[in-house]
Amino acid sequence: MKLSNIALIVAAVSCMSISQYSAAVGSSLKSARGMAVYSKGTEVIGTIYMNKYGYAPLTAVVDIPSQRVLTDVNVTVLAKGDNGVDIHYKVSPQELLQHSGIPVFGLYADYQNKVQIDWKEGGKQQSHVFNMRTGGVKFTPAANARSSSLQGEVKIKATDKFKDRLYLVDGFGDGAQRSVIAHNNPSANGAGLWDRSPTLSMYDTNGDLRWYMDYQAFRDANHYRKTGYVMGIKQVGKDLVWGAGQAYHRMSLMGEHVFSRDLPGNYADFSHDIHHRDNGNMIIRVAKKDYKNTFNDLVTTVRDHIIEVDPNGKLVHEWDLNKILDPFRDITLKGLDMGAVCLNVDADHQGEVASAEQLKNAPYGDVPGVGAGRNWAHINSVTYDExxxxxIISSRHQSANIKIGKDNEVKWILSARGGWKGDLAKKVLQPIDSKGRKIECTEQGKCPDPDTFDFTWTQHTAYIGKDSGKRNFNLFVLDNGDGRFNEQPALPSMKYTRAVEYVIDQKNMTVKQVWQYGKERGYEFYSPVTSITQYYPDKDSNLVASMSTGLYAGKTIGKILEFEHGDDKPSVEIWVHGMAPGAPGYRATIITPHFDQ
Known part of the structure; x- marks a missing residue:
């Protein structure tokens, strides 16, 4: 075509309005906004952006053009199949502005989803069902994995009250490149090399996957801030907060990256837990680099420091447990199963125990032993009593749940009394029965009737329960059950895991057991490591998740249950099958799509 003819065409087009131009090309373009190709029915409201922020593939945003004003927006991701579960939520005006559109959360993977959106516009009620196609799950599986994602299975169908529950599983995969992170003191490493690719995924009460994080898009094995085990994930408003390795992070359920922050100062090796206070401060379980212990050795400590940071990441307080507790108390350590010391799992040493001499002379690093620089405390949960x-901390390697004030003074210890000395021995709680009568237990923690009262053993999570106050304090604990009575049983199959609720009279320094579940299920429900129990006030319920059952058999299953508070029978039970041997779930967390805030 001659240049003169091209110039005439360009001049003609430049004189047209957008509408005239669209008509001239047969309405193949709806608008010049992004030159989006128009396909009838796809832009009833606006363009649909699948996985808009890049980290949450089972989400979408329906764009709202700036000239349109939508109110009273409701979203329903319609169920798949006869037993499927709708996900329904309202969307606030602020949330519409945040995304410049309507957030869609809870799509099925590898599926043509039907999403109904209801709204008001120009005084008229409107509704439309959108098609939203998703791809397959993009986890990096281990070489010996049985599946490419965790698989949900319904064991007890949810009652109507709990049907809308969503359970986020913080699990461990094992197919990605390990990080290259090492400590600045190679002769006394802490736990910095704990690193594994996570499988953060969410399941409804039909066992269907409804959300997951594409963590490989976020992770960078060559960057210290973007590696490490993802642990302690919590929902804060409509966001998720978690820690991993040398940093902690915040991201929305839609996959918007809010922040990633280095641990402050000389702290290192986050793992296990992070607690978000009402004032925005965060309590974080860490370790300390270049720490001089009682032998004048310079070490990186292991899971024995707690810090509080303000909303800007500035340090507010430190709890150094080497100074607050007794890092040489070894009564629990001598009863541990060396085959599974938290996530250091070696089935060849199942049932073996360590001697006092071995614990004393263990190399520095992430190994069971006494003294700063070894894994003597293993703090695996922390929460805050306002x-x-x-x-309140759970110390796995002391089989103790402990309350410590801002003055760094111990207030009470829920533990068998053996091995506690001096002022700490005075802080050990006295067990009582339902009528207030003392229960006399042995130094090793054997009580006359374990169904009336038992301590917790190598437990995970000590969280505040229902109706806790200044005097009567309610505590939920996940009693894993290894090293019960500070010893190994005659047969491994005699072990059991339970959730337990205690009421502590903080004035009289007594404790009574008011509820338990799991003992009756025996070894089938036993989790040597990980797991959680927690009270949820929104439905007055107890969550119980035994997340590493079957670990030694190489077929890990996370068993997630929810109860009406105080009930003995679960209202729902979902099993989440691990992808590969030796890849347990860490915890389960209830998630609510708070898009109405």
Whole structure:
């Protein structure tokens, strides 16, 4: 074509309006906005952006053109199949502005989803069902994996009250490149090399996957801030907060990256838990680099420091447990199953125990042993009591749940009394029965009737329960059950895991057991490591998740249950099957799509 003819065409087009131009090309373009190709029925409201923020593939945003004003927006991701579960939520005006559109959360993977959106516009009620196609799950499986994602299975169908529950599983895969991170003191490493590719995925009460994080898009094995085990994930408003390795992070359920922050100062090796206070401060379980212990050795400590940071990441307080507790108390350590010391799993050493001499002379690093620089405390949960400005910690390697004030003074210890000395021995709680009578237990923690009262053993999570106050304090604990009575049983199959609720009289320094579940299920429900129990006030319920059952058999299953508070029978039970041997779930967390805030 001659240049003169091209010039005439360009001049003609430049004189047209957008509508005239669209008509001239047969309405193949709806608008010049992004030159989006128009396909009838796809832009009833606006363009649909699948996985808009890049980290949450089972989400979408329906764009709202700036000239349109939508109110009273409701989203329903319609169920798949006869037993499927709708996900329904309202969307606030602020959330519409945040995304410049309507957030869609809870799509099925590899499926042509039907999403109904209801709204008001120009005073008229409107509704439309959108098609939203998703791809397959993009986890990086281990070489010996049985599946490319965790698989959900319904064991007890949810009652109507719990049908809309969503359970986020913080699990471990094992197919991605390990990080190259090492400590600055190679002769005394801590736990910095804990690193595994996570499988963060969410299941409804039909066992269907409804959300997952494409963590490989976020992770960078060559960057210290973007590696490490993802642990302690919590929902804060409509966001998720978690820690991993040398940093902690915040991201929305839609996959918007809010922040990633280095651990402050000389702290290192986050794992296990992070607690978000009402004032925005965060309580984080860490370790300390270049720490001089009682032998004048310079070490990186292992899971024995707690810090509090403000909303800007500035340090507010430190709890150094080497100074607050007794890092040489070894009564629990001598009863541990060396085949599974938290996530250091070696089935060849199942049932073996360590001697006092071995614990004393263990190399520095992430190994069971006494003294700073070894894994003597293994703090695996931390929470905060706003009533008296105290933290409550679970110390797996002391089989103890402990409350410590902002003055760094121990307030009470829920543990068998053996091995506690001096002032700490005075802080050990006295067990009582339902009528207030003392229960006399042995130094090793054997009580006359374990169904009336038992301590917790190598437990995970010690969280505040229902109706806790300044005097009577309710505590939920996941009693894993290894090293019960500070010893190994005659047969491994005699072990059991249970969730337990205690009421502590903080004035009289007594404790009574008011509820338990799991003992009756025996070894089938036993999790040597990980797991959680927690009270949820929105439905007055107890969550119980035994997340590493079957670990030694190489077929890990996370068993997630929810109860009406105080009931003995679960209202729902979902099993989540691990992808590969030796890849347990860490915890389960209830998630609510808070898009109405």
């Amino acid at each position: 009533n008296d400005d105290s933290i």
